[in-house]
Amino acid sequence: MFISFEGTEGVGKSTLIATLQATLVAQQYDVILTREPGGTPLAEKIRQLLLQPDQEKMCASTELLLIYAARAQHLDQVILPALNANKIVLCDRFVDASIAYQCGGRGLDRQHIDLLTENFVSRLPDITFWLDAPVEVGMQRAQKRAALDRFEQEKTEFFNRVRQTYQAIATQSPQRVVCLDATQTPKQIAEIALQYIRQKI
Template sequence: MPPKGTFITFEGIDGSGKSTQTKRLAKHLEGLGHTVVLTREPGGSVGAEEIRRLVLEGDPDRWSAETELLLFTAARRDHLERTINPALAAGHIVICDRFADSTRMYQGLSRGDLRHKVDALHDLMIGTEPDLTILIDMDPSVGLARAKGRQTAEERFEDFGQDLQVKMRAGFLDLAKQYRDRFRLIDGSRDMDAVAAEIRKVVLDYLT
């Protein structure tokens, strides 16, 4: 049987620095000789990137939380089939900016109690959890200011405002307690180099 790779995900509120840190980690691991697949959600495959535009752009009320859950799950399934699973089967390290934990928060917690539906659909259609999850924790007001400062078309969730970010932060911290075996909590309020150094240590400790 082919070797199984390692699946690492990054989670956190909007503007917490996940995208920057995933890129820095991937570059560091590649420098050590690892084969790394850097990907993101929603997205990471052709079909999933098409769905990304549907869910991240437009008016905040464009979709209900239930419809979003179906769209995100469809994107994740395509992503899993076409990108994540083949890379893991080849023994590579997959680093993903967001995965199912974000759906547990943004659709399962944000606008009603849909967590049981999120978990049921995940078990039915996805059935995969990361080996290691890096949670970058940050003050919601700081994260939201960073996210809005990017001024991209993908600001649908940021447009829900700070109350959502506060709720998401609390939810992510609760998730870290629920899945303590795979979560590692990182203080994202420090400068990027300090955050990157701690993440490298956590990941290298896990890999060895």
Template sequence: MTLPIHARFVTLEGGEGAGKSTVLAALRAAFEAQGIAAVYTREPGGTPLAEQIRGLMLDTHHEPATAETELLLAFAARAQHVRTTILPALERGAWVVSDRFTDASYAYQGGGRGLDADFIADLERRVVGIRPALTLLLDVPVEVGLQRMRGRGAADRIESERNDFFERVRQGYRDRAEAEAGRFEVIDASQAADAVAAQAVARLRALIAQAGR
């Protein structure tokens, strides 16, 4: 079963320290420059309930979550996010930009934790039911990303993982991008921040033109 793709839905993906916040700010500026209404959201989170689930996923003080628990929490938050934030915005004609979406589960819980991709795909079909028209993947070597992340404060439960976990996450993202090359724009995020943002904005503008705003 092929999930419907929404022309005004854009997601931003990448590992730790990839520079998503900088790119998100550039995308926001691009929409505002064209006078286009857009909703900016994130995962896990995007609604009050989903943000509480995010806390459960990332907190370092409770018992360690199993891989399956982590995956199901991610999809519980995503189910709420899609129905409460994303679909209502799309239905009223706004664009939606989400900092992470279902591809993150394939990368982190599939690639990183080793869970079966077919299990994740089944949850995606049953719980999510929608895919973005464009996914901007900020690809950066793990050591570079982790170096950028140092000094940002206490690491959460996932940020505290070992380097080999993040290598698997990166490969999981790259595998997704190769399998769905038409949807993904892979950007070398080891470049200067301005260059990364410019490539992301150029791809966004092409999508806006294609969608006719």
């Protein structure tokens, strides 16, 4: 089973993923935990390029192509082999993040993203958990962590566009995308997510 986790900054994805991983492993499931961009040594190097603030402004098209280069490597080296071995893959972000951030946030044409997905992504998640919270709430949480990366430094308007795009994705794909209220406690969120996973299993 392939499960992805989406949301704007500071909504609690990492906490939920860690809880689900621990619970599923305790129930004797073979679980792989990974993330995007990243997941392999090469893809992690691309992640550093994408997240590190730099004097040279990265154009939106470069950002998108780097993300899909990392994704192609990630699929080939980690996700598909794990699924073929009958493992559960928990992935922090996937294609929906590209639609939300590069299309919704940056304003790139959705057709460009769909074309890359059609040609380079052979497998979509079985379940996508979208953790939703007001942007201001998530940013307050994110600012309490370490120094903000290149994406986290974006303005509120950017993240409002990202959130609206996630809402559109959830509306378009109700069979796959599960909206979780990220203002609930971590325990409540994890219990709801586990119910959906058990039903799918």
